[in-house]
Amino acid sequence: MKTDSRADITIYDIARQLNLSAATVSRALKDHPAINSKTKKKINELATELGYRSNNFASNLRRGRTNTIGVLVHELNSGFISSVLAGIEKVTTEANYDLLIAQSSESAKKEIANANNLFHKRVDGLIASLSFDTENLAHFDPFVKKGIPLIFFDRVFEDSEGAKVVIDNFRAGYDMTQHLINQGCKRIMHVTASLKRNVYADRLRGYKQALADNSIKYDDDLVVVNGLEESDGIETAQRVLRMKKKPDGMFITNDFCAAVIMHHLQEEGIRIPEDIAIGGFNNDVMGKIISPRLTTIDYPGVQMGEIAARNLISHLDGSATLAHTNKIIIKSELIIRESSVRNS
Amino acid sequence: MKTDSRADITIYDIARQLNLSAATVSRALKDHPAINSKTKKKINELATELGYRSNNFASNLRRGRTNTIGVLVHELNSGFISSVLAGIEKVTTEANYDLLIAQSSESAKKEIANANNLFHKRVDGLIASLSFDTENLAHFDPFVKKGIPLIFFDRVFEDSEGAKVVIDNFRAGYDMTQHLINQGCKRIMHVTASLKRNVYADRLRGYKQALADNSIKYDDDLVVVNGLEESDGIETAQRVLRMKKKPDGMFITNDFCAAVIMHHLQEEGIRIPEDIAIGGFNNDVMGKIISPRLTTIDYPGVQMGEIAARNLISHLDGSATLAHTNKIIIKSELIIRESSVRNS
DNA sequence: AAAATTTATGCAATCGGTTACATTTTTCAT
DNA sequence: ATGAAAAATGTAACCGATTGCATAAATTTT
Numbered sequence: 040m041k042t043d044s045r046a047d048i049t050i051y052d053i054a055r056q057l058n059l060s061a062a063t064v065s066r067a068l069k070d071h072p073a074i075n076s077k078t079k080k081k082i083n084e085l086a087t088e089l090g091y092r093s094n095n096f097a098s099n100l101r102r103g104r105t106n107t108i109g110v111l112v113h114e115l116n117s118g119f120i121s122s123v124l125a126g127i128e129k130v131t132t133e134a135n136y137d138l139l140i141a142q143s144s145e146s147a148k149k150e151i152a153n154a155n156n157l158f159h160k161r162v163d164g165l166i167a168s169l170s171f172d173t174e175n176l177a178h179f180d181p182f183v184k185k186g187i188p189l190i191f192f193d194r195v196f197e198d199s200e201g202a203k204v205v206i207d208n209f210r211a212g213y214d215m216t217q218h219l220i221n222q223g224c225k226r227i228m229h230v231t232a233s234l235k236r237n238v239y240a241d242r243l244r245g246y247k248q249a250l251a252d253n254s255i256k257y258d259d260d261l262v263v264v265n266g267l268e269e270s271d272g273i274e275t276a277q278r279v280l281r282m283k284k285k286p287d288g289m290f291i292t293n294d295f296c297a298a299v300i301m302h303h304l305q306e307e308g309i310r311i312p313e314d315i316a317i318g319g320f321n322n323d324v325m326g327k328i329i330s331p332r333l334t335t336i337d338y339p340g341v342q343m344g345e346i347a348a349r350n351l352i353s354h355l356d357g358s359a360t361l362a363h364t365n366k367i368i369i370k371s372e373l374i375i376r377e378s379s380v381r382n383s
Numbered sequence: 384m385k386t387d388s389r390a391d392i393t394i395y396d397i398a399r400q401l402n403l404s405a406a407t408v409s410r411a412l413k414d415h416p417a418i419n420s421k422t423k424k425k426i427n428e429l430a431t432e433l434g435y436r437s438n439n440f441a442s443n444l445r446r447g448r449t450n451t452i453g454v455l456v457h458e459l460n461s462g463f464i465s466s467v468l469a470g471i472e473k474v475t476t477e478a479n480y481d482l483l484i485a486q487s488s489e490s491a492k493k494e495i496a497n498a499n500n501l502f503h504k505r506v507d508g509l510i511a512s513l514s515f516d517t518e519n520l521a522h523f524d525p526f527v528k529k530g531i532p533l534i535f536f537d538r539v540f541e542d543s544e545g546a547k548v549v550i551d552n553f554r555a556g557y558d559m560t561q562h563l564i565n566q567g568c569k570r571i572m573h574v575t576a577s578l579k580r581n582v583y584a585d586r587l588r589g590y591k592q593a594l595a596d597n598s599i600k601y602d603d604d605l606v607v608v609n610g611l612e613e614s615d616g617i618e619t620a621q622r623v624l625r626m627k628k629k630p631d632g633m634f635i636t637n638d639f640c641a642a643v644i645m646h647h648l649q650e651e652g653i654r655i656p657e658d659i660a661i662g663g664f665n666n667d668v669m670g671k672i673i674s675p676r677l678t679t680i681d682y683p684g685v686q687m688g689e690i691a692a693r694n695l696i697s698h699l700d701g702s703a704t705l706a707h708t709n710k711i712i713i714k715s716e717l718i719i720r721e722s723s724v725r726n727s
Numbered sequence: 728a729a730a731a732t733t734t735a736t737g738c739a740a741t742c743g744g745t746t747a748c749a750t751t752t753t754t755c756a757t
Numbered sequence: 758a759t760g761a762a763a764a765a766t767g768t769a770a771c772c773g774a775t776t777g778c779a780t781a782a783a784t785t786t787t
């Protein structure tokens with residue numbers, strides 16, 4: 040059917056040509072210490088000459104491992120996730136693992152399907168960040184039961200199996216709110232997403248605590264729980280515009296959404312930061328190219344990915360005792376730009 | 384070592400329990416017509432009960448196929464690429480193919496390494512978009528020699544093997560330039576990237592042609608070939624600011640870069656679009672949240688991905704004659720927003 | 728009821744590395 | 758030189774699903 044120009048070379052072909060056994064060839068290619076270095080050299084040379092490529096399926100079948108790590112994220116098209124992936128990729132490539140990446144598009148249903156798929160693909164380990172509406176971790180049970188190590192990052196469940204890599208969202212939420220208060224804000228609106236997710240719930244807690252510490256009464260009407268897409272941002276902006284008593288500060292847990300809101304408020308004549316001071320979250324590149332530039336929380340994505348991957352691999356090696364390093368907290372940082380600073 | 388709670392179930396386990404042969408079980412699970420439907424039912428029920436999962440490695444080894452498609456992109460963190468991936472994913476998932484995604488980070492070296500890796504992973508087919516500085520397609524030769532179908536999208540080589548899915552970049556470049564001319568621009572600067580890439584070379588040709596058709600003299604100094612990162616944009620903006628005779632229009636082949644440039648020009652007091660009208664390329668979401676909103680070319684990413692994937696799969700099925708559908712051109716569209724419109 | 732079909736199932740080889748356990752070859756001390 | 762230890766290579770079973778080619782069972786035809 041196909042123009043299958045040449046069939047594949049196997050270790051048997053190499054063995055035959057050199058009058059050796061397949062076992063020796065296999066060992067030589069794996070740099071096994073028992074093989075004479077001259078023999079190794081001969082074998083490797085012939086292998087490259089013939090364009091030999093090892094058959095992973097045969098190898099995986101025999102060894103019962105895949106050397107593949109599954110990554111399950113809520114979204115691909117985000118600067119933060121991309122950087123986490125970059126970090127993961129760096130570490131896993133070095134350790135000679137492959138990556139199988141799946142995105143759940145913020146849907147629990149798709150997350151479950153992807154988890155099942157990755158389980159069936161027999162990944163050796165899994166790195167995951169939960170979608171908006173994931174209710175429980177039942178779909179990860181098969182991994183746990185089979186002893187496949189599991190690491191969650193960013194969006195995690197407090198009481199789950201497996202290690203977690205997170206930032207201190209409470210602290211970050213606190214810092215941002217305190218910063219806005221320092222700028223003179225008295226009515227700070229908080230725009231966030233599903234409180235099922237630790238990241239949003241913790242930031243809200245931080246927000247509340249900062250208000251309390253500054254003797255500002257918490258007002259339920261100033262907390263908006265919504266999506267973080269463009270349409271959600273527009274909706275929130277319109278809601279603000281309709282308010283009789285407008286906020287004088289906004290802490291929005293996502294840079295893109297913050298940018299959308301800011302843009303819409305500006306179009307209606309509201310001045311940022313004079314009328315409303317705004318802070319976002321994530322330190323997305325776009326924050327630097329809008330006017331005014333956006334105050335935000337920097338989130339070390341690459342580092343998070345590296346740590347998660349390194350941790351997972353050390354489990355796979357058996358060099359770390361499973362489930363004993365349970366939670367790793369990475370430092371985040373408040374970045375202050377013009378969108379929130381009032382030269383009082 | 385691990386808490387390997389339970390070993391894996393194989394077709395042999397199922398066969399034994401039902402007093403059948405492994406062959407029958409295998410066929411039943413594949414819904415082979417020769418198997419009695421009652422037998423099939425029994426087998427399938429037991430399979431789910433036992434939590435059977437097929438071993439892909441055994442299957443792939445035997446069948447000599449992987450049911451995996453490689454995707455080689457120049458960058459992951461881009462709205463355009465994400466949407467292409469979404470399109471590819473949709474089609475391949477339906478057809479029951481897996482995806483192996485690799486990014487070259489705009490480096491030919493990494494692209495070559497990735498191509499080799501995907502070849503060794505024995506993908507059944509490859510979908511690729513070239514990096515900035517790829518000089519030739521030698522690293523794809525192994526695929527061609529082995530009869531592995533190859534499809535390029537967006538960034539392609541004119542005279543390569545394999546099918547191509549592209550937009551009409553000449554036309555898009557022409558349209559954008561003509562639009563700027565219609566707004567009264569006489570000195571239009573064109574900011575673009577490596578002319579090795581068809582997308583940029585073709586857009587430049589379109590730009591030149593539009594100038595010619597409007598009897599505007601082409602000026603080499605008005606074409607900037609650079610990267611499209613933030614730092615490149617800043618550089619270009621500074622160059623414009625230094626120019627004695629500034630342009631009155633700019634056609635920048637990337638929305639993000641356009642946004643960076645626009646922002647920097649505005650900070651120095653240049654009015655957009657009154658002093659300089661600006662058009663970008665790609666219809667990135669960010670174009671709508673900056674002020675003024677950005678005129679751009681819409682690029683149908685999802686569709687491109689779908690078409691590329693569908694094409695590839697039809698090759699793999701053998702339902703399409705190889706290399707006869709050679710080039711597919713998808714429609715792109717000029718989207719006019721405030722960054723370029725002068726109410727003359 | 729015997730023969731011819733049709734339908735359903737089984738046998739056994741195969742895919743290509745890996746590895747426990749021989750076996751052979753080399754090196755070295757006595 | 759001779760036996761013991763070390764180094765190098767070989768043998769063969771194995772991983773689990775697939776499939777061409779029998780064979781057996783059920784159904785239809787004559």
